[in-house]
Amino acid sequence: MKIKRANLFGAELTVTTYAELLQITDELIASKPSEPYRYNFCNVHVVMMTLENEKLKKAVNHPKALSVTDGMPLVWAIRKLGKIPMEDRVYGPTFFEKALNHRPGEIKHFFYGSTQETVDALLEKAKKEIPDLNVVGTYIPPFRPLKEEEQKELIDQINNSQADIVWVCLGAPKQEVFIDEIASKLNVPIMAAVGAAFAFYAGKTSQAPHFLQKIGMEWFYRLLMEPRRLFVRYFKYNPWYLWKFAAARLSKHTLPQSETEI
Numbered sequence: 437m438k439i440k441r442a443n444l445f446g447a448e449l450t451v452t453t454y455a456e457l458l459q460i461t462d463e464l465i466a467s468k469p470s471e472p473y474r475y476n477f478c479n480v481h482v483v484m485m486t487l488e489n490e491k492l493k494k495a496v497n498h499p500k501a502l503s504v505t506d507g508m509p510l511v512w513a514i515r516k517l518g519k520i521p522m523e524d525r526v527y528g529p530t531f532f533e534k535a536l537n538h539r540p541g542e543i544k545h546f547f548y549g550s551t552q553e554t555v556d557a558l559l560e561k562a563k564k565e566i567p568d569l570n571v572v573g574t575y576i577p578p579f580r581p582l583k584e585e586e587q588k589e590l591i592d593q594i595n596n597s598q599a600d601i602v603w604v605c606l607g608a609p610k611q612e613v614f615i616d617e618i619a620s621k622l623n624v625p626i627m628a629a630v631g632a633a634f635a636f637y638a639g640k641t642s643q644a645p646h647f648l649q650k651i652g653m654e655w656f657y658r659l660l661m662e663p664r665r666l667f668v669r670y671f672k673y674n675p676w677y678l679w680k681f682a683a684a685r686l687s688k689h690t691l692p693q694s695e696t697e698i
Contacts, residue, residue: 437463439502442518443692444510445680446493447483450502451520454531457504458538460698464625465543465600472602472619473500473698474612475628477528479507480655482608484673492609495616499696508652509677517684518691529643532603532633541568546597546624548575548590549605550634557638572597577606591621601626605634 437460440451452460457475464473476482476496486493496503504526505511511522536545547555555574562569575590582590594602602624604611611629619627635641643649644657655674659666683689 437698438695439698440520441694441696442514442520443694444513444517445483445487446497447478447486448497448501448503449478449483449510449514450504451514451522452502452504452526453524454526454534457502457526457531458534460502461535461538461543461601461626463698467625469500469625471500472615472622472624472627473502474498474615474619475531475626475630476501476503476612476615477506477526477531477628477630478503478510480509480677481669481673482506482612483510484677485609489609491613491616495609495612498616500619501616507654508650509681512652513681513684514691517681517689518693520691520693527649528628528630529633529636532628532630533637535601535628536562536566536569536637540566541570544570544572544598544600546573546575546594546599546602547571547605547634548594548602549577549611552576554634554638554640557640558634561638572599587618591618595623599624601628603633604629605631607631 441448442451474495478496482496486496495501505514505522506525506528508525511525514520514522547558555576559571573593575593604615604627606614608631611631615627615629632641636643642661644654648654648657655670659670
């Protein structure tokens with residue numbers, strides 16, 4: 437399958453849809469690639485951080501990374517600057533839920549990250565709503581980098597589980613960099629960095645109303661919910677993004693585009 441990419445401010449973004457990404461997921465699971473493909477769900481925050489964080493940029497632009505447009509402002513930029521008729525974003529938490537409900541008795545899932553309380557709530561909800569869901573492992577990491585022996589234990593646990601998808605919930609940029617550093621040691625088809633998806637699905641964190649998501653104002657809702665944690669993120673990166681987008685529009689910049697075979 438060929439996928440289209442558009443380079444936005446140095447970030448190689450994959451232009452796709454929920455349906456196509458699920459199809460890609462099926463094909464990757466069937467083909468068992470020698471190294472995992474990495475799903476990164478990129479919003480404005482992630483794209484702008486790639487301009488100052490080389491490890492994140494490497495992770496987002498890895499040849500086996502599918503760094504999809506998680507935020508509506510990125511969709512609008514690709515439409516305007518790339519002349520690509522994208523209809524919608526591919527939002528990480530929504531894709532996570534769609535993937536759990538996709539071939540639930542067949543696809544093997546491994547959950548890494550978040551807290552024990554959140555993962556327990558996630559599993560409890562999934563057991564009720566998706567009784568056939570095939571969960572082959574969970575790992576709740578400490579709030580610090582893994583020690584060498586802990587990382588080896590994790591690698592062995594994931595490889596022995598024969599998981600098809602490892603869902604990683606650590607928050608950006610930690611989760612994308614973690615996947616990039618550990619992926620080559622794992623025998624799994626897919627690793628996916630999904631941010632707050634575990635907490636959203638488990639009902640531990642509330643999501644913005646749908647109409648705010650559609651108009652690109654989800655960030656405002658999240659800021660109201662967590663002002664201390666998110667203030668710097670939104671008041672640094674959002675204006676920077678708007679400035680770069682306006683400059684690109686004024687200069688009539690066209691996004692570099694490419695196609696890649698998976």
